[in-house]
Amino acid sequence: DAGITQSPRHKVTETGTPVTLRCHQTENHRYMYWYRQDPGHGLRLIHYSYGVKDTDKGEVSDGYSVSRSKTEDFLLTLESATSSQTSVYFCAISEEVGNQPQHFGDGTRLSIL
Amino acid sequence: AQSVAQPEDQVNVAEGNPLTVKCTYSVSGNPYLFWYVQYPNRGLQFLLKYITGDNLVKGSYGFEAEFNKSQTSFHLKKPSALVSDSALYFCAVRAASGGSYIPTFGRGTSLIVHP
DSSP states (O other), X not given: OOOEXXXXXXEEEOTTOOEEXXXXXXXXXXXXXEEEEETTTEEEEEEEEEETTEEXXXXXXXXXXXXXXXXXXXXXXXXXXXXXXXXXXXXXXXXXXXXXXXXXXXXXXXXXX | OOEEXXXXXXXXXXXXXXXXXXXXXXXXXXXXXXEEEEOTTSOEEEEEEEOSSOSEEEOGGGOEEEEETTXXXXXXXXXXXXXXXXXXXXXXXXXXXXXXXXXXXOOOEEEEEEO
C-alpha cells in the first residue's frame, strides 16, 4: 500500500468550530487531493495540490481551505464547520496526472453536531 | 465536461457466477479509464486502467474490463465471483489530452456476492 496516513481517523465536533484534517505521504508524490464521500454522490473533489504552495479548487470547495507547505503534508481546514460537512474525507496522491492511478488514504470520518 | 455513469446502485450475484459492473463515460477525445474497489472503512484501491491498446484490460484479483469506444463503456467483469469480492466499485475517467487532468468518478456500485 502507498504510504498515506490520514489523521485523525474519526472526529466529532460542534457546528461553528474549526477543524483541520491532515494527510501525510511518504511517497514523495507531487499531486495530492482531498475528496469527500457521501451516499448517493460518490466521490467529490474538494481541493487539490500540484506542488508545494500550489493548490486549486475542486467542485465542492465552498467552506474549505487547504495548505501545502511541504511535499509530504496536505491540510484540509473547515474554518467554521457546518452539519452539511459531516462526511467521510479521503486524501489521495498521484505521481503524475493523466494515466497514473491515484492512491487513497483510509479516510477520516467527520461528524458535526 | 467529462462524466461517468454507473447505472446500477447495486449488483447481486451468486458465488461462482460471472459478474459485470457497468460504466459508461463521456469525455472529449480519447479517455483514460480506471476502476477502483473500496472495502468497508478503507480507502479506494486501484484495480485496473485503460490507457490505449487492447480493449480487454486485466487487473488485480482476477478482474478485467472491456473498453468499447463506440458504446463509450468500460464494464468491469469477472468470470467467477467470490464472496470476498463484495465491495463498492468506482469507475473514473479523464481525457487523454486537453480538458481537466483530474479524473471524474462515478457514484459507485455496491457488489453483493451471495454464498
